[in-house]
Amino acid sequence: MEVSAEAKRIMVVALGKLYSSRTQRGGLRLHRSLLLTLVMKSARDIYHAAQTTTAEGMEEDREDQQPSEVEMTTETSGTPELQGPASLPLMATDADVQGRTQNQENTCLSGPPHHTRKRRGKATAEPDFLPCKKAKLEYGTAQQLIVTSVLVDYANCSSELGPSPSPIPLQTVIAAC
Amino acid sequence: MGEDAESPKINHTFLRDYVTEADVISTVEFNQTGDLLATGDKGGRVVIFQRETELKGESEEAGEVGDSGEYNVYSTFQSHEPDFDYLKSLEIEEKINKIRWLPQQNAAHFLLSTNDKTVKLWKVSERDKRPEGYNLKDEEGRIKDVSTITSLRVPVLKPTDLMVEVRPRRVFANGHTYHINSISVNSDGETYLSADDLRINMWHLDITDRSFNIVDIKPANMEDLTEVITAAEFHPHHCHLFVYSSSKGTLRLCDMRASALCDKHTKLFEEPEDPGSRSFFSEIISSVSDVKFSHSGRYLLTRDYLTAKVWDLNMDKGPVETYQVHEYLRSKLCSLYENDCIFDKFECVWNSSDSVIMTGAYNSFFRMFDRETGRGVTLEAWRENSKPRAVLRTRRVYTGGKRRRGDVGVDSLDFTKKILHMAWHPAENIIAIAATNNLYIFQDRVNPDAQTQ
Numbered sequence: 001m002e003v004s005a006e007a008k009r010i011m012v013v014a015l016g017k018l019y020s021s022r023t024q025r026g027g028l029r030l031h032r033s034l035l036l037t038l039v040m041k042s043a044r045d046i047y048h049a050a051q052t053t054t055a056e057g058m059e060e061d062r063e064d065q066q067p068s069e070v071e072m073t074t075e076t077s078g079t080p081e082l083q084g085p086a087s088l089p090l091m092a093t094d095a096d097v098q099g100r101t102q103n104q105e106n107t108c109l110s111g112p113p114h115h116t117r118k119r120r121g122k123a124t125a126e127p128d129f130l131p132c133k134k135a136k137l138e139y140g141t142a143q144q145l146i147v148t149s150v151l152v153d154y155a156n157c158s159s160e161l162g163p164s165p166s167p168i169p170l171q172t173v174i175a176a177c
Numbered sequence: 178m179g180e181d182a183e184s185p186k187i188n189h190t191f192l193r194d195y196v197t198e199a200d201v202i203s204t205v206e207f208n209q210t211g212d213l214l215a216t217g218d219k220g221g222r223v224v225i226f227q228r229e230t231e232l233k234g235e236s237e238e239a240g241e242v243g244d245s246g247e248y249n250v251y252s253t254f255q256s257h258e259p260d261f262d263y264l265k266s267l268e269i270e271e272k273i274n275k276i277r278w279l280p281q282q283n284a285a286h287f288l289l290s291t292n293d294k295t296v297k298l299w300k301v302s303e304r305d306k307r308p309e310g311y312n313l314k315d316e317e318g319r320i321k322d323v324s325t326i327t328s329l330r331v332p333v334l335k336p337t338d339l340m341v342e343v344r345p346r347r348v349f350a351n352g353h354t355y356h357i358n359s360i361s362v363n364s365d366g367e368t369y370l371s372a373d374d375l376r377i378n379m380w381h382l383d384i385t386d387r388s389f390n391i392v393d394i395k396p397a398n399m400e401d402l403t404e405v406i407t408a409a410e411f412h413p414h415h416c417h418l419f420v421y422s423s424s425k426g427t428l429r430l431c432d433m434r435a436s437a438l439c440d441k442h443t444k445l446f447e448e449p450e451d452p453g454s455r456s457f458f459s460e461i462i463s464s465v466s467d468v469k470f471s472h473s474g475r476y477l478l479t480r481d482y483l484t485a486k487v488w489d490l491n492m493d494k495g496p497v498e499t500y501q502v503h504e505y506l507r508s509k510l511c512s513l514y515e516n517d518c519i520f521d522k523f524e525c526v527w528n529s530s531d532s533v534i535m536t537g538a539y540n541s542f543f544r545m546f547d548r549e550t551g552r553g554v555t556l557e558a559w560r561e562n563s564k565p566r567a568v569l570r571t572r573r574v575y576t577g578g579k580r581r582r583g584d585v586g587v588d589s590l591d592f593t594k595k596i597l598h599m600a601w602h603p604a605e606n607i608i609a610i611a612a613t614n615n616l617y618i619f620q621d622r623v624n625p626d627a628q629t630q
Contacts, residue, residue: 006511010457013515026293027267030355030374031405031424031464032520038460039514046457 004050007043202611208278211602217273227251252341293356298347308332365416372409426463466522480525537596
């Protein structure tokens, strides 16, 4: 479990760095963002590998609860760009990112009106791991919720490298946090 | 910042330690003769140092041609200003990423300096004479009353105090979408390349509104991006060859005679990954931060986070030499990742005879490796531990075994004191080390001229 805990920590740190690099002077550094997404990817893969071996038993019990959880969390964190190693840096170099972030921040975590898992194009892809304005009042809990929702997305997303790993129930992920 | 006698409780030490961000040196480069040394900083300024030549007859002996000269400030100018990209709402930093001197062709010196987006060509010239004896102006420059002029004379050049003038001669703008990381002057003396994360452009020194794109690794879909260009350099003798390094640790040698767009490399230099040393951070630490051709043009020197490698141009299967710069950090990668140090980009340099390589590390340490013996030495660029003209003593990081006096433990290393930028004199054993906002110049008095030892 140590490996998966370290993998999780690395992912969280990478997210924090990616987020803070948006406000850096000089704009987003493509090289740095690429390295961070690569680290996140390898941490995610290792996290998967560690979790699938240990969580297999618990999966069967929670399978029926999964669909609704998946929908709820997918809406908030449907972040296809986190899958690809470079869509995050790309998205950040788009000219309209700054403007769209403002809109997205107001709508994230506002409930699950649409359950689409459709891959959003790069123009609309937003870093949903950013704390949004609504959640700022309860910053601590919002932060954790966003982190766990991102992690669930990692657990549930389809990897480009191969077949998607078996989905991990939300409870297990939160417990790991 | 002296002691305040009335309020002894106030701690002023933070004032002494405060370093203006703008003063941090970001690049160091000797010119081709080594007489001039240029530094660029984060505030967009360039400071040029000139070596003093001892012209006094008493100090000149047979064989000693003023080689004990010191470097003093020759000129300072503001190369780049903070800029703003209105389309993307992004600030463009004025930090000077690289400076490269052009080979000298006349009395003036030319250098290229670049920030993230714009390359500029500067002309550095001396003026030590001024014309005197104008007909229509008096000595102060005021227009004379025409009626007082009774005769005509030719103005005469009279010596005056030395003035160094720096003027921008070319501005090569709008060539790059991403951040420029390298510039390199071609041996043909007419062109140079500039490289950003995804593209390399070739410019003619006289033409600013056009450049040729010679490498483009931007994928059609940015989500497929897996590597970026980290450094690029022209071959020192062959004007058609250049090399660029990537974040994956590969080097690509390209021949411009092959095609206009050199996306397809002529040679790919890659070391197979050791599966045993795989970790979360394998990708980050394999990213090449600097690449330099040897003076002979036969070898390449690369630097990644933990090692410096020498590659033979004739062998692309792997490096011919690998030097461990600070292997003791391998177990600390996680904390170096958290404090961002793992992203530091260290430079590496050759000495003039290609027998020694040098690169920087943390705690104000820098390392030199003798290629013949394979041995490395650790030196320190830290004012408090050395007086001017004192002999540098070697340092050691304690990694186990018998601990000697003066050894520094790995956990006591100061990771804020990083030696990223450095330069080696083209002909002599003189090195310039940039340590945050300080520039150290070390000279080898025992073996001043480069010899193969």
